[in-house]
Amino acid sequence: MQAEISEIFESIQGEGILVGVRQVFVRFARCNLACTYCDTHKNSKFCRDYVSNRTLRNPISAEYVSNVIKSVKVHSISFTGGEPLLYADFIKNVEKVKPFYLETNMTLPDEAKKIKNVVDFVAGDLKIREALPNCDYDEIVERTIRSFKILRNRRGRLTFCKIVLPDKFELDEVVSNAESIKDYVECFVLQPVFGHKNIKILMDLQKRLMDIKETRIIPQVHKYLGVR
Ligand code: SF4
Secondary structure (H helix, E strand, O other), X not given: OEEOEEEEEEEEOOOHXXXXXXXXXXXEOOOOOOXXXXXXXXXXXXEEEOOOOEEEEOOEEHHHHHHHHHOOOOOEEEEEOOOHHHHHHHHHHOOOOOOEEEEEOOOXXXXXXXXXXXXXXXXXXXXXXXXXXXXXXXXXXXXXXXXXXXXXOEOXXXXXXXXXXXXXXXXXHHHHHHHHHHHHOOOEEEEEOOOOOOHXXXXXXXXXXXXXXXXXXXXXXHHHHOOO
């Protein structure tokens, strides 16, 4: 089993409720969405493995990734992207020598089913309409709800919902969509886009969401620290 991976590196988790834990990040190269604020460079020709200090031509085997993650002492392995659920079959084939942490846009429920018994932590997105101007947004939300149902928070798996927010967005719509997934998550995390200038709207949203579920505002800490 092989996958297109753009980089493998060791760092701290900079987002969400596990912020600060040490992880190996396996960043897949492709994504099925094109969010307006996306800052991920999706290189697919080569994989830069910073753990072993090697550059390899894609695709990379699950066996190679298994060997890399065996060699490091970390809290967990973060499968990120791009969109890791595009590579669900690959992830199933990686040897689980450490807990698996999935960072996903939550829009591929059929792929989510394949790894629902493999992942220990799920940082799942609820996308806002403003982030996806060229998509059928209602369909995206419907797939997101299905994905959260499949990868729901339960004993043995911690699932939370991350909502990335720019300076302006439709607050009522975010609350209404969050209502649909509140039963499947530990909590909501409001993540301002880096350089956000409207903290008031985030505080207002947090206040509204607190009526239905624990909600935290957590920025991308790794960017403030200047680490990868
Ligand atoms: S889901 Fe993530 S990787 Fe994909 S386009 Fe959106 S921000 Fe970028």
